[in-house]
Amino acid sequence: MQRISEEILSKCRALLEDGTADRVMGWENGEFYYDVTPAVFTKDNLDNMIYDDFCASNQSKYFILESKKEGKIVALLKPCDTYSFNQLLKENRINRDNVYVLGIPCDGKIDVQKAALLGIKGITGVKSVGDEVVFETIYGEKSCAKKDVLFEKCMSCKGKKHMIYDALSNEEQEPETAIANEDFGNRFAYIENLEHMTPDERFDFWRGELSRCIRCNACRNVCPACSCLTCVFDNPKSGVDSKANTDDFEENLFHIIRAFHVAGRCTDCGECTRVCPQNIPLHLLNRKFIKDINELYGEYQAGADIELGMPLTSYTKQDAEPSIVYERGGNK
């Protein structure tokens, strides 16, 4: 089965051949069919590049280092990755001159764990047919509704429009408006449910979720906003690197601080939840900050506008006092 559209492959090959770029950052196959991994390609091995419904990772963070190397690299960015890429550009982390952004289309990515729960295993091929996905497996062909196997982050898709690009692989598909998705508007629904619980119920919910944390740091390492060279959690003197999985506040602290450090810069790309090996819904922490920022300081989508000031590095004299948290209705 062809695993990459001819459009993307031929555009990349043309860019490499006419000397615009030297490398391409894309995906290659891993051990299993669904096991795709980010990789850098040159002219010689470009045929190994794949892009299909399993290529979910947000590659933006790689360009911090890749753009500092010699020569130009082609970045294959899905619409939601362009928000993170923009945010990193805004923070002067990426050298724009060394990156050629090729916008690629995305129709939602498939979570192989969700497919396994539906009994779809031994996958050897996948294709989308309308709202259905058809898997080829070693046990024969199986199909299911696409929304049942989408990643959490694709359930609240920001839209199909690229925020930044030098070229698009398919210009006909590019929509006019950025955010036009009903699910995106409903992304705070679960948070509102939590807010209507009592504090003790909320506490039990979070302790239940976060006590599963094994402190593998995957959420931190994958996060495109989390790009400090030295992280507070890497400081051995701080005592936060120890892995005590006792019933205490340590895991909560790690996750509060992790989310706080990207507050106002988090584009809600959902990578933290996608990579968590313990399936902790970490996006609920980041989204809470986004919700608060939207409510208190005005609607803000990180990465959408490269010129706009960021909510935590700006202020107004009329900002609400912190006591508003205890006074307002929503939270019980």
Added chain:
Amino acid sequence: MQINENNKEFKPLIVAFCCNWCSYAGADLAGSSRLSYPANVKVIRVPCSCRVNPMFILRAFQRGADGVIIAGCHPGDCHYTSGNYFARRRMTLLFSMLDYMGIEKGRTRVEWISAAEGAKFSATMNEFVETIHNLGPNKKLEDLRCKE
């Protein structure tokens, strides 16, 4: 924190981060004006209220504090022009997150106390200790490894 086993009475431990330019001086004024505030309040001097990292607050709780109060200059009076405006946004978000995590309301507070407001410092601290006393010991945020 060692809860006094002998008299079984809960004595809250309060950490107060006080801005060097106003609230710390306010505390001084409270002292020299012979206004009393509870001895449970441990004052930590910071150069500005925006120096207070969210980690400081969570750490204080982990290590046994029952309440944390951040006292800074009134908005508009910051020695560094705008520090307290940034602190105000950060602390609002952090307090909201703590609330979202299910921590009792009122364990954290921000107050604006100027160098001339010794009486306000004393009154605020008395009131805050009273609030924390009513909330009881901090169980949710403590870290067992940090217990002596």
